[in-house]
Amino acid sequence: MRATTIHAPFDVRLSEVPDPVIEDPTDAVIEIVAGCICGSDLWPYRGENKITPGSRIGHEYVGIVREVGADVRTVKPGDFVVTPFVASDGTCPNCLAGYQSVCQNIVGIGGPRADGGQGEWAKVPYADGTLVATPDVPDDALIPSLLTLSDVMGTGWHAARAARVEPGHTVVVVGDGAVGLCGVLSAVRMGAERVVALSRHESRQKIAKEFGATHIIAERGDAARDAVLELTDGVGADAVLECVGTDQSFKTAFAVARAGSTVGFVGVPHGVEIPIGRMFGKNVGLAGGVAPVRAYLPELMADVLAGEINPGLVFDLELPLADVAEGYKAMHERRAIKTLLRP
Amino acid sequence: MRATTIHAPFDVRLSEVPDPVIEDPTDAVIEIVAGCICGSDLWPYRGENKITPGSRIGHEYVGIVREVGADVRTVKPGDFVVTPFVASDGTCPNCLAGYQSVCQNIVGIGGPRADGGQGEWAKVPYADGTLVATPDVPDDALIPSLLTLSDVMGTGWHAARAARVEPGHTVVVVGDGAVGLCGVLSAVRMGAERVVALSRHESRQKIAKEFGATHIIAERGDAARDAVLELTDGVGADAVLECVGTDQSFKTAFAVARAGSTVGFVGVPHGVEIPIGRMFGKNVGLAGGVAPVRAYLPELMADVLAGEINPGLVFDLELPLADVAEGYKAMHERRAIKTLLRP
Numbered sequence: 001m002r003a004t005t006i007h008a009p010f011d012v013r014l015s016e017v018p019d020p021v022i023e024d025p026t027d028a029v030i031e032i033v034a035g036c037i038c039g040s041d042l043w044p045y046r047g048e049n050k051i052t053p054g055s056r057i058g059h060e061y062v063g064i065v066r067e068v069g070a071d072v073r074t075v076k077p078g079d080f081v082v083t084p085f086v087a088s089d090g091t092c093p094n095c096l097a098g099y100q101s102v103c104q105n106i107v108g109i110g111g112p113r114a115d116g117g118q119g120e121w122a123k124v125p126y127a128d129g130t131l132v133a134t135p136d137v138p139d140d141a142l143i144p145s146l147l148t149l150s151d152v153m154g155t156g157w158h159a160a161r162a163a164r165v166e167p168g169h170t171v172v173v174v175g176d177g178a179v180g181l182c183g184v185l186s187a188v189r190m191g192a193e194r195v196v197a198l199s200r201h202e203s204r205q206k207i208a209k210e211f212g213a214t215h216i217i218a219e220r221g222d223a224a225r226d227a228v229l230e231l232t233d234g235v236g237a238d239a240v241l242e243c244v245g246t247d248q249s250f251k252t253a254f255a256v257a258r259a260g261s262t263v264g265f266v267g268v269p270h271g272v273e274i275p276i277g278r279m280f281g282k283n284v285g286l287a288g289g290v291a292p293v294r295a296y297l298p299e300l301m302a303d304v305l306a307g308e309i310n311p312g313l314v315f316d317l318e319l320p321l322a323d324v325a326e327g328y329k330a331m332h333e334r335r336a337i338k339t340l341l342r343p
Numbered sequence: 344m345r346a347t348t349i350h351a352p353f354d355v356r357l358s359e360v361p362d363p364v365i366e367d368p369t370d371a372v373i374e375i376v377a378g379c380i381c382g383s384d385l386w387p388y389r390g391e392n393k394i395t396p397g398s399r400i401g402h403e404y405v406g407i408v409r410e411v412g413a414d415v416r417t418v419k420p421g422d423f424v425v426t427p428f429v430a431s432d433g434t435c436p437n438c439l440a441g442y443q444s445v446c447q448n449i450v451g452i453g454g455p456r457a458d459g460g461q462g463e464w465a466k467v468p469y470a471d472g473t474l475v476a477t478p479d480v481p482d483d484a485l486i487p488s489l490l491t492l493s494d495v496m497g498t499g500w501h502a503a504r505a506a507r508v509e510p511g512h513t514v515v516v517v518g519d520g521a522v523g524l525c526g527v528l529s530a531v532r533m534g535a536e537r538v539v540a541l542s543r544h545e546s547r548q549k550i551a552k553e554f555g556a557t558h559i560i561a562e563r564g565d566a567a568r569d570a571v572l573e574l575t576d577g578v579g580a581d582a583v584l585e586c587v588g589t590d591q592s593f594k595t596a597f598a599v600a601r602a603g604s605t606v607g608f609v610g611v612p613h614g615v616e617i618p619i620g621r622m623f624g625k626n627v628g629l630a631g632g633v634a635p636v637r638a639y640l641p642e643l644m645a646d647v648l649a650g651e652i653n654p655g656l657v658f659d660l661e662l663p664l665a666d667v668a669e670g671y672k673a674m675h676e677r678r679a680i681k682t683l684l685r686p
Contacts, residue, residue, distance in 0.1 A: 093578045094602040099626050102602035104577075162628070234447075235436045259437040259445035262630065265623070274617035280608070280632040283442055285505070287605065287628030 002343075003119025004324050006057045009047030012328050014321060017056070020115055020123030025071035028127035030081065034143050035061035035117035036315065037327050037339045038085075038151055039177050040268060045328050048270075059085040059109040060150040061117025062143065065131070072127045079133040082301065083117070083124055084293040085109050085151045090129020100129070100294040117150070118324055120343045132297040134305065144312025144340055145304045148182065152338070153300055153311040154293025155266045156182025156243065160190055161296075162288035163239035163264030167191030172228055173213075174253045175243030176204040178314040178338040179266060181211060183241040185311055188212030189303070192239075196231065198224055198252070204337060207313050221252065228256040237261065242288070247272045257284045264288045315340040345686075346462025347667050349400045352390030355671050357664060360399070363458050363466030368414035371470035373424065377486050378404040378460035379658065380670050380682045381428075381494055382520050383611060388671050391613075402428040402452040403493040404460025405486065408474070415470045422476040425644065426460070426467055427636040428452050428494045433472020443472070443637040460493070461667055463686045475640040477648065487655025487683055488647045491525065495681070496643060496654040497636025498609045499525025499586065503533055504639075505631035506582035506607030510534030515571055516556075517596045518586030519547040521657040521681040522609060524554060526584040528654055531555030532646070535582070539574065541567055541595070547680060550656050564595065571599040580604065585631070590615045600627045607631045658683040 005015040020029050038060055043049040065079045075081055088095050088103035095103050107125050110116030115123050124130055138146060145153075156179050165171055171187040173180050176199035187195045188211060196215040197208035205216045217227045228237060236258030242250055245267025253263045254275050265288040279286065303309045317336035319327050320343075327339035348358040363372050381403055386392040408422045418424055431438050431446035438446050450468050453459030458466050467473055481489060488496075499522050508514055514530040516523050519542035530538045531554060539558040540551035548559045560570045571580060579601030585593055588610025596606045597618050608631040622629065646652045660679035662670050663686075670682035 093576070097601075097603050099602040102625055233436070258440075259442040260440050262628075269619045269623055272619050274619055276612045276615050276617055279629070280612055282445055283630075283632035283635070285605075285628060285630030286622070287626075287630070289623040289626035292626070 001120040002321070003056055003116060004058050005054050006044055006051055007053045008051065010045060012045065012057060012325050014324055017119070020121050022067055022069045022123070024125060025069035026126050026128065027069040028065050028072055028075060028124050028131060029067040030063040030083065030122045030124060031066050032061045032063040032117060032120055032122055032343050033080070034147050035119070035341045036147055037118070037331055037341070039179065041328070042332055045332060056110055056116045058116030058118030060147065061122060062147050062150065063122065064137070068127060074128045075131050075133050080137045081131040081133045082146055082149045082297060083109060083122070083131055084154070084297065087114050087124055087126045087130040088294055089126045095129060098295040099292050101290040101292040118321065118341055120321070130294065132294070132301060134301065138305065142304060144315045145310055146301070147340065148311040148314060149293065149297055149300050149304065151293060152178040152314060153182045154296045155179045155291040157186040157296050157300060158291035158293070159183045159241040159243055159264040159266040159288060160186035161264065163241050163262050165190045165192055165239045168193045169238035170194040170196070170232055171239045171241065172196045172198065172237040172256050173241045173243060174198050174249050175267060176201060176208065177243065180241070180243035181207050181314050182311050183243050184208050184213045185211040185309055187239070187241065189309060196228060196237070203316065207337070210313060221248065224252055225255040232258070239264065243267050245269050245272070250274070254278055254284060257282070259283050262287055266291055314338045318342065344463040345664070346459060347400050348397050349387055349394055350396045351394065353388060355388065355400060355668050357667055360462070363464050365410055365412045365466070367468060368412035369469050369471065370412045371408050371415055371418060371467050371474060372410040373406040373426065373465045373467060374409050375404045375406040375460060375463055375465055375686050376423070377490050378462070378684045379490055380461065380674055380684070382522065384671070385675055388675060399453050399459045401459030401461030403490065404465060405490050405493065406465065407480070411470060417471045418474050418476050423480045424474040424476045425489055425492045425640060426452060426465070426474055427497070427640065430457050430467055430469045430473040431637055432469045438472060441638040442635050444633040444635040461664065461684055463664070473637065475637070475644060477644065481648065485647060487658045488653055489644065490683065491654040491657060492636065492640055492643050492647065494636060495521040495657060496525045497639045498522045498634040500529040500639050500643060501634035501636070502526045502584040502586055502607040502609040502631055503529035504607065506584050506605050508533040508535055508582045511536045512581035513537040513539070513575055514582045514584065515539045515541065515580040515599050516584045516586060517541050517592045518610060519544060519551065520586065523584070523586035524550050524657050525654050526586050527551050527556045528554040528652055530582070530584065532652060539571060539580070546659065550680070553656060564591065567595055568598040575601070582607065586610050588612050588615070593617070597621055597627060600625070602626050605630055609634055657681045661685065
């Protein structure tokens, strides 16, 4: 089969790789219906993370189960499934507590033990603890939204949950990538009264508004802080979603957080220095991390199937898998927010 | 009147200072019944914080209201009151949200605008937003416990609240000072099933046990972490209270926190580097800060008056105010956990 491999910065290719086979009785083999490129894939693409030349890349996909190991109970061949970006056993204390992303036997999707999503087929371990199937094979129009549940929508949801968004809140979302936009959608869905998206890009502002953002702030840094404080009579936001992961974005998040609020963070931190003195003085908490999207999948899947949310709007570029290199390039150059790939 | 002043490291004195007078209509003047020395007073005492020679020190006391300004409504002369370690207006958005320690008009007790508690009398601003009176003048035996509500008990409570202690939890308390011990008491009162006190000192271990600690771990650093992990089958604690404020104590706190838990922190951070990568990877949150003890005062006062909690056990040295210098020395040399001073 064909799957995406990375060889050097800015060099991703569709390569011939071995077909996946069931090895363990808890494995499943899936024919991929759609995969996509994650903002975090751009870190190695840009050479900012270490690359093992020829290694697989990609960790978000949906597909049809074609084969399962002898111990698999919850999915069967023919099921349409969403695969979270990490595989989890579903039985360890962390999984049972709803933190499958910290599973004691975690397996990264797109690593040596589980095929990535930017390919034609995938083997996934711990099928019962990992996969969630739809009741029926869904309409093609729902594929993009279901695909977001493998990562970005669950991650935006986690940011909002970690930030303890409540009905009536004023929520600030730092970051207008796919995760940030899904954070906007999540805050709205949780009943926030005002959702402020920090975004400079018109195409992203548009989606933020479609997701229910009530305010757009195009400024950054101190100017963004001042705009939020003006909007909140100097008090600050009731909840803040940090969906970038840079020191600047964390600074902005803490600067706009009101006393007693929580910054929910889901952007992989890169060179971030936490303002512990400010946290202490203002009683601003920090919570979040690698999103347990598996925990949120049943609820969010039901919302997508019922038409309550349409997170698939974050895909503004769809390409055949053969053009995966162009998909990366478009996201790197910010011509696309997020690229969907069809094998 | 006489009050404590600090002149240089290790030089505190009882000095003659002006009598307090009502200046603003929201002021109250209080005759101090008991004051005490805080662990945070030791920072300037040891020269680790900047000192203005001759400045007042102390911020914890209880007393009898002797005079109130024209606008004061909730306390009257003759009332026995507890004064939190900061004065708060009670009307700003932060106060109304229960974060009086981040009041927009905050006044530090023991600063230029509000007399400290290591003296004979005190003027306090924003009497209605700050003071809480007992229904009657309490029995002398309750004075130590009521005095802890001005700071350490409310602070330990805040650590447990911030860490989201719930019934059935396994809770680790890092720090065996008065605040850490009150953290133990708070976790027990909130229904924790197992409360693990990290303590090397026999006298403190004894109080921790009296407060309901089920386990004492005398080790530090990696050994303490290993002991907690052994106790929790490798999972870690459901909630962790950080009651010290050093980099080492934060490291220990995060090392023993299970996935999805929260480190509640109330120790003033000194040179702390937050392990953001670990927080992200394990989904461990951080919450807390300057405790809004005013918010907790009514509930904790009721508990003390009902004999449900006895936090006054943290006082293991009582001295006349004239011996305040010896009180500091005893705490600095760790001969005393906490010193109560009677004018």
